[in-house]
Amino acid sequence: MEAIKQLILATAPEAVLEEKAHLTVTVAPDDLRALATALKNDPASRFDFLIQLTGVDEGENFSVIYFMTSTDDMTRQLVVKTYTTDRENPVLPTVSDIWGTALLNEREVFGFLGIRFIGHPDMRHLFLTERWKGYPLRKDYDASREANPVDVTSYPMSDHSETWVKGKDGIQHEKIQLFEEDDYVLNIGPQHPATHGVLHFRTALDGEIIKKIDVNCGYIHRGIEKLSEGLTYPQILHFTDRLDYLSAHINRHALCICVEKAAGIEVTDRTEVIRTIMDELTRITSHLLSWATMCMDMGALTAFIYGMRDREKIMDIFEETTGGRLIQNYNVIGGVMADLHPDFQRKVKAFIPYMREKLKEYHQLYTGNVIAVNRMIGVGVLSKETAISYAVSGPVGRASGLSCDLRKIMPYSAYGKVEFKEIVRHEGDCMARYLNRLDEIEESLHILEQLIDAIPEGEYCVKTKPIIRLPEGEYFQRVEAARGEFGVYIQSRGDKTPWRLKFRSPSMALVSVMDTICRGAKVADLVTIGGSMDYVIPDIDR
């Protein structure tokens, strides 16, 4: 860490270093790009994985927080902050050429806070329409109905984007054409069976070959982060299940850990084990659904029904204990909502051998199928470099050879106590992603096997204060959700509500690489790649 501090001070002498939970560096905007480049390239730091990019309205100024880690050692983390005091016309330099994941994240910040990033090649709003008045995450935002009345007019989508560059005479504005004049642009989505939700790909085609994809998100943007700023922590919990609804339990777990750590609440061992078991069951349901829908996308409907059939077994187990099937609302701050159902252990124990049997069936039905193999091998290759640059993690990142399983790297809950393998493949194609998920189901079963008989006795939930106030500060929590790294960032000012709350969405990283890896592929491959990426739209849009 000392070497990193020296590096920072060497590149940006005016930077302010603070030792908080993570080393925090505050730099002036002018030094940001130099510092970012140095941090990424220097062998001592190699911060090549930008986990989060968050914009915050601090009151008098706007700041942007870059939370980064290194793929050499995922536990090495650093927070870089930059700020602008100009509230009228805020501008900051872009880092999108240093970390690819900033491309979409900076657009998000632009839409919500109105900060323009100089040099960003495509400065459009990501979630809101261009006609939206005001910037929602600013504290002086006018949320009244009159400011943004419900408009039912259909406006054509613009084929142009903008970019701001620093020229000789100040900041200049340039118009960019998204597609070429004679491109055949196919709208895949917002209502399309293969996007698994309301996502919109504007796909430029040359015959059947994809030239470019322009991703349009925001069709189910619900403003969860904005809503959270007005709600107490136990109330916010309910939103997490509705982000990535397929790993609902894991998302909620992340927020619970974050709040518990910040408020200094100790949970019992029983809670930790129950949460871990539930996490793994959720992961299995998620991977099963992913397998099923991927097969369906490729035209094998029977496989889809098989996957759904087995997923149903876990849903039934969930239902008994939590009362919910898709969205369980089970974790609460300090523990879990209710104790396990008496049948829980028996049913999970029966499920483990059943699922192992079915996994064999899946391989027989689909993995060896000659058409499936030809459709998946070598299709949509995501290189390790691209995966790192775009901060892709989870089964997709691990299929590209990136070891990024947070359960292994920084174990939380009961993951430190269990044995399991991290599944890493190096091909980076659809087949690797497909096999990774099936193998992860196997590993999850292995984890369940170890924990299900070792649930300690004790309280399932500790008593907490009715109103939870987090001490002033910034809190990060990273967990391994079914689709990759899910993160929670809370900036608290000592209130019962957060000042700023940000969810790091794994699906957004997945969808941001679609353009890169789909170029040159066929339309049919887009569907396969989309299935193998397995993004969940509410998680992107939030």
Add this chain to the structure above:
Amino acid sequence: MFDFSIVTTWVDQFLRTYLPEFWVLAIEFVVVGVVMLALYAVIALVLIYFERKICAFFQCRLGPNRVGPYGIFQSIADMLKMLIKEIIPINHTDKLLFYLAPFFVVVASFLTFGAIPFGNGLQAFDFNIGVFYLLAVSSLGVIGILMAGWASNNKYSMIGAMRSGAQLVSYELSAGLSLLTMVVLSGDLQLSTIIEKQSDTWFIFQGHLPAVVAFVIYLIAGHAETNRGPFDLPEAESELTAGYHTEYSGLQFGMFYLAEYLNMFIIASIATTVFLGGWMPFHIGGLDGFNQVMDYIPSVVWFFGKAFALMFLSLWVRWTFPRLRIDQLLHLEWKYLLPINMVNLLIMVGIVLLGWYF
């Protein structure tokens, strides 16, 4: 074996004794037309039920089981629904081609359907270029599909139609060549003669290896021609929503649907006729007792039994395999099926010249 031509000839004679030739023919045309149309619709209904049930069993489901015992009236209910559904007019389409396209598809499949021998003497028209005729008219359907895709003014439809065009033109070759292989063996194009020649042994056994190869290729190519999974690229619901019939609704969609199921039946019937002896019972040369027992089963049962067995095979494939990609589809045809087929044809010619067949 009961010969249905006895009945038809008797009706013909009976009419001729009372009416001039023109009226005899007019009445016969109308009667045959109505019977065929009814059969066309009924077979489609049965097939839809058949497919839904079989697909359900493949997928560990029950399938239709509410309308009537075992859901047997489900497809009739669906048909009624389809008939009374609104046809939604679409703006910015080429109206003439748009409304004409479903008819093209149905007429093409109906023309093929007319030439199929359903039983001993049960054939609407039988002429000396039967196989050639079947091949010619069965490929007309692609015109309807291209028209539908073009006239819809929809990008998905357009891509679907173009895929369909590429697919049908390619696979027509394989289908044609594999049938040609069997024509070499039979030495005749007339369907009734082809069946007659299989009275001792079906062609698939007579021509042994090349016949089996041709049979397999024909099944693959025929499957591709019917646009059904794993060759359902023109529709590809997960990629192109519904491909060429995205914009169609109500009865117009119903016609595409009808033609799709009937094409499946037609492909199975042609394969049955040319490879599996059509309505001819399973005979083993020399075993007269066995052959006589087989003859007790009516020819219509033989025909439909074989056709349904082949369709079951087609459903099995459809509900197990994922969809091919367009380039893989064309690779399969041009790099594998076509060369194999040509070599196979040569081998068959050699076998026929040397008299090595049974």
